[in-house]
Amino acid sequence: MKINDNNMTSDSPILSIEDLSIAYDHDKYAVKNVTASVQKNAITAIMGPSGCGKTTLLRAVNRMHELYPNIETQGKINLYGENIYEMPTIRLRRKIGMVFQRPNPFPTMSIYENVIAGYKLNGIHLKRSERDEIVETTLRDVTLWDEVKSALHKKGTFLSGGQQQRLCVARALAFKPDIILLDEPTSALDPVSTAKIEDLLVELKKHYTILMVTHNMSQAARISDNSMFMFLGELIEYEDTKTMFTNPKDSRTEGYLTGKFG
Amino acid sequence: MDKTIFQKGKTIISPSRFGVRNFQNRLFFLVVLIFALITISMVFLIIGTLVMKGFRQINWSFFTQVPPDTFDAMMAKTSGHLIPGGILNGITGTLFLVGMASIIAIPFGIIIGIYLYENGSKRYANMIRDIADVLQGVPSIVVGLIVYLWVVVDITDGYSALAGGVALAIMMLPLIIRSTEESMKMVPVTLKEAAIALGTPYYKVILRVLIPSSFSGLMTGVLIAVSRVLGETAPLLLTTLGNPAVNWNLVKPVSAVPLLIWQFYNDPNMVDLIWSSSLFLMGFVLLLNILSKWIAARHSIQ
Amino acid sequence: MNSDKITKYVLFTASLLILLVSAGMVFSLIQGSIPAFHHFGWKFIISSKWDPTQGREQFGALAFITGTLFTSILALIIALPMAFSTTLIVAEFFRNSRIATVVSTLVDLLAGIPSIIYGLWGFYTLRPFIVSIGLSPQGYGIFTSGLILAIMIIPYATSLSNSIILMVPNELKEAAYSLGATRLEVIWNVILPSARSGMTASYILAFGRALGETMAVTMLIGNANIVPTGLFSTGNTMASVIANEFGEASGLHLSSLIAIGLLLFVMTAIINATGKFIIKRFA
Numbered sequence A: 001m002k003i004n005d006n007n008m009t010s011d012s013p014i015l016s017i018e019d020l021s022i023a024y025d026h027d028k029y030a031v032k033n034v035t036a037s038v039q040k041n042a043i044t045a046i047m048g049p050s051g052c053g054k055t056t057l058l059r060a061v062n063r064m065h066e067l068y069p070n071i072e073t074q075g076k077i078n079l080y081g082e083n084i085y086e087m088p089t090i091r092l093r094r095k096i097g098m099v100f101q102r103p104n105p106f107p108t109m110s111i112y113e114n115v116i117a118g119y120k121l122n123g124i125h126l127k128r129s130e131r132d133e134i135v136e137t138t139l140r141d142v143t144l145w146d147e148v149k150s151a152l153h154k155k156g157t158f159l160s161g162g163q164q165q166r167l168c169v170a171r172a173l174a175f176k177p178d179i180i181l182l183d184e185p186t187s188a189l190d191p192v193s194t195a196k197i198e199d200l201l202v203e204l205k206k207h208y209t210i211l212m213v214t215h216n217m218s219q220a221a222r223i224s225d226n227s228m229f230m231f232l233g234e235l236i237e238y239e240d241t242k243t244m245f246t247n248p249k250d251s252r253t254e255g256y257l258t259g260k261f262g
Numbered sequence B: 001m002d003k004t005i006f007q008k009g010k011t012i013i014s015p016s017r018f019g020v021r022n023f024q025n026r027l028f029f030l031v032v033l034i035f036a037l038i039t040i041s042m043v044f045l046i047i048g049t050l051v052m053k054g055f056r057q058i059n060w061s062f063f064t065q066v067p068p069d070t071f072d073a074m075m076a077k078t079s080g081h082l083i084p085g086g087i088l089n090g091i092t093g094t095l096f097l098v099g100m101a102s103i104i105a106i107p108f109g110i111i112i113g114i115y116l117y118e119n120g121s122k123r124y125a126n127m128i129r130d131i132a133d134v135l136q137g138v139p140s141i142v143v144g145l146i147v148y149l150w151v152v153v154d155i156t157d158g159y160s161a162l163a164g165g166v167a168l169a170i171m172m173l174p175l176i177i178r179s180t181e182e183s184m185k186m187v188p189v190t191l192k193e194a195a196i197a198l199g200t201p202y203y204k205v206i207l208r209v210l211i212p213s214s215f216s217g218l219m220t221g222v223l224i225a226v227s228r229v230l231g232e233t234a235p236l237l238l239t240t241l242g243n244p245a246v247n248w249n250l251v252k253p254v255s256a257v258p259l260l261i262w263q264f265y266n267d268p269n270m271v272d273l274i275w276s277s278s279l280f281l282m283g284f285v286l287l288l289n290i291l292s293k294w295i296a297a298r299h300s301i302q
Numbered sequence C: 001m002n003s004d005k006i007t008k009y010v011l012f013t014a015s016l017l018i019l020l021v022s023a024g025m026v027f028s029l030i031q032g033s034i035p036a037f038h039h040f041g042w043k044f045i046i047s048s049k050w051d052p053t054q055g056r057e058q059f060g061a062l063a064f065i066t067g068t069l070f071t072s073i074l075a076l077i078i079a080l081p082m083a084f085s086t087t088l089i090v091a092e093f094f095r096n097s098r099i100a101t102v103v104s105t106l107v108d109l110l111a112g113i114p115s116i117i118y119g120l121w122g123f124y125t126l127r128p129f130i131v132s133i134g135l136s137p138q139g140y141g142i143f144t145s146g147l148i149l150a151i152m153i154i155p156y157a158t159s160l161s162n163s164i165i166l167m168v169p170n171e172l173k174e175a176a177y178s179l180g181a182t183r184l185e186v187i188w189n190v191i192l193p194s195a196r197s198g199m200t201a202s203y204i205l206a207f208g209r210a211l212g213e214t215m216a217v218t219m220l221i222g223n224a225n226i227v228p229t230g231l232f233s234t235g236n237t238m239a240s241v242i243a244n245e246f247g248e249a250s251g252l253h254l255s256s257l258i259a260i261g262l263l264l265f266v267m268t269a270i271i272n273a274t275g276k277f278i279i280k281r282f283a
Helices: A054-061 A089-095 A111-115 A117-121 A128-141 A161-172 A191-204 A217-223 A241-246 A251-257 B016-054 B060-064 B070-078 B088-119 B123-137 B140-153 B161-186 B189-197 B202-213 B215-230 B257-266 B273-299 C003-040 C062-093 C098-112 C115-132 C142-166 C170-178 C183-211 C215-220 C238-245 C251-282
Strands: A015-024 A028-038 A043-047 A071-079 A096-099 A179-183 A209-213 A226-231 A234-240
Touching: A015 A054, A028 A054, A028 A226, A043 A054, A043 A217, A054 A071, A054 A179, A054 A209, A054 A226, A089 A096, A089 B016, A096 A161, A096 C170, A111 A117, A111 A128, A111 A161, A117 C183, A128 A161, A161 A191, A161 C170, A191 A209, A191 A217, A217 A241, A226 A241, A226 A251, A234 A241, A234 A251, A241 A251, B016 B273, B016 C062, B016 C098, B016 C115, B016 C142, B016 C183, B060 B088, B088 B123, B088 B161, B088 B202, B088 B215, B088 B257, B088 C003, B123 B161, B123 C003, B123 C251, B140 B161, B140 C003, B140 C238, B140 C251, B161 B215, B161 C003, B189 B202, B202 B215, B202 C003, B215 B273, B257 B273, B257 C115, B273 C098, B273 C115, C003 C251, C062 C098, C062 C142, C062 C183, C062 C238, C062 C251, C098 C142, C115 C142, C115 C215, C142 C183, C142 C215, C170 C183, C183 C251, C215 C238, C238 C251
Parallel strands: A028 A234, A043 A209, A043 A226, A096 A179, A179 A209
Antiparallel strands: A015 A028, A015 A071, A226 A234
16 A cells, blocks of 8 residues: 655544454455545545455444444544544444445435434434524535425435435534545436536535545546555555546556456 | 535534433343343243143153043042053044145145236235135134034034044145245246246146245145144134044044143143143144254255 | 146136135124124124023123233233344344344244143143232233233234344445444334334234134133123133133024124234235335
8 A cells, every 4th residue: 555645735634544454254354454544624535346345444434344243343543543443433423424325315204304313313302493404504515405495394215316315415414524434425326416416525525524435437536636546455555536547656556547457 | 506604513412412322222222132031931931831741741652542531530640640541542633634634725725826826916816815814814713613614514413523624724725825825936937937938838837847846835834834733722622522532534523632632621630631742732843843944944045 | 728728727716715715704604693693783792791591691792802802902012012122132133143043933933832832831830920929819810811812922923023124224224323323223213113014014913813812811811701890800702702602502602602703703804904904005
């Protein structure tokens, strides 16, 4: 793995991953010895062929692996210098929001309720005015407000895929997290919705740090500031996107980018 | 794009909320665990009672002799001996009844199951399927009532093995129908289509492809249906009533293990026999259950 | 005629058996109960008198209807938390682990125990226990029967609920966890709302099962042909009165028993149909 510091703007690392390894069933390693620092208020893309460990790496950041007993994690991940394994997961997951590959709004809740689902799930009671304000602001932030403002109390399942995904982004923004994790957020969407989400992410990065797994190289090239390339569980190359695409250091990176394997 | 103002004021959440929520979470788990443990312990309690109390009374004569009459039983009890005799008439009776019920229910059940499989979601098929479901939910005593009216009154003029067999057959039928349909659905369609494409007549496709491929599923369904009716008492009370001797005559009453248990229960001298009989019955049911699970497991690797 | 057509006809004809049996059932039940309804009219359903003595026969189903309903409802109330907890253990907390397999096998075992054995155990173990803790002098009655019924329907409710809960998509749960919810919060806010209709249906079906149960209840309810007066009062259910009095019944008595059978048939059919309908439409 290589970290090329020269072209990254120097802000303190909000998220630092130290020698992280993740294994399934004791000995099948999906992620091997990854060390990296993620830049604040930037979009970092994680790329690589199928099975390279990129999603596994992403999900380690908000400790999703702990839901599955056959996954073991070694190494450290620090959020603003604090080891995430020493925090209660409830607290950690307030600071990190997640958007999944396929839009998954809660089908039994209305659009309104989906946006503030984070609060409801955490048992936090807000005044009606606070709730309304959070819902409206967040939906405006994801440019969904005008499209749904007259149907806030309907269930979200009638929305299109792209709208549902924006709703899920809104839901993830509930606690104004420091980091937003996205796992191939547009792979299930049509090109128009994809473009809207990409624009949204570019806006969001001004206030949030975005870590995104993508299967789509051009997407990474379009919107990410920094890119990681992973292969067979290892972090092969990590630098600012422009450099990686124009002048990759590793032959495997080049192979992937030129389509020799995918 | 709209330029909106991002709010950066964070909602302040007091840390103690974490504690409360964690506590609630753990408490819930504990309560759930306790309730589940109570449920499971019932199994051990009940079967354990059977084993402990019934073990002594099981010997060779248990399987080879009929129960004693109540006087002999009383003599044995007062002198501290084991009650002589066994449940031979019950064992043969159960075999007779269940065998008869199977002969009736299995062919019909499989054929109807195939019909439903072939006709999927057409209106008539749906109706048949729904009615079969209703049939499955009919209380066993009502089935007994019906068969009493049909067979005991109209056909055999008195309690009979036939009535008992018919009652059990009615109870087995819906189970076999459903498991047949489900098993057939699991056979890959391509198999059936390959046979048809070769010009095989439909009945041969059924006999040579569908049934063999779903055989383990069919077997499992039959075993489950049998294990379900083995222990049925209520319908038999109204149809065959019981017989102190071994009987293979269709039009005469026949005994059955559950019926014997009921008789022993009602006779203060024979009460000790209930445990061994129950243990035997339970053992049989268990055996069939294990057998059907084993068959299901063996063939699900396909 | 080509053989395929014959085969199709054979299959179709077999299916008629179902129609025959079910129609025949309804017909015979109605036919057998006509004398009772003719004699007592609709009051049969709401009358609690039950007197088989020759010459002044009075029959009414109310005592048994109430007995059936009380015991079954009590059974459902007791079974619900047990079945629900067991389902959560198998389908959520220990999902896919060996513990889940062991637990569900044990629960299946519980389902396989014949009714008469439940009755025996209830009579010789549960009843003395209830007497010993002073709840009832003899241990017979609605409470004891309801308790044994509860144990009998738990496996039924559990296995249905298991499949319902297992069907809740993983991604919904993950989304909730990613928002920082605890397990309880995920269960309460995400899993249950999604599974609500299926769970309701499974408990309705379990209730239907309890309605028709005969042997275990007969041995524990005290066989008093009265409307039950309290939680520990004795009484009788529709199924158990039929089992008990059938042997020597004839004429109007027999017809009344058949009428009760008809009522029981209708009740269970409606309850079961409701449960299945809910599953089809909402789950």
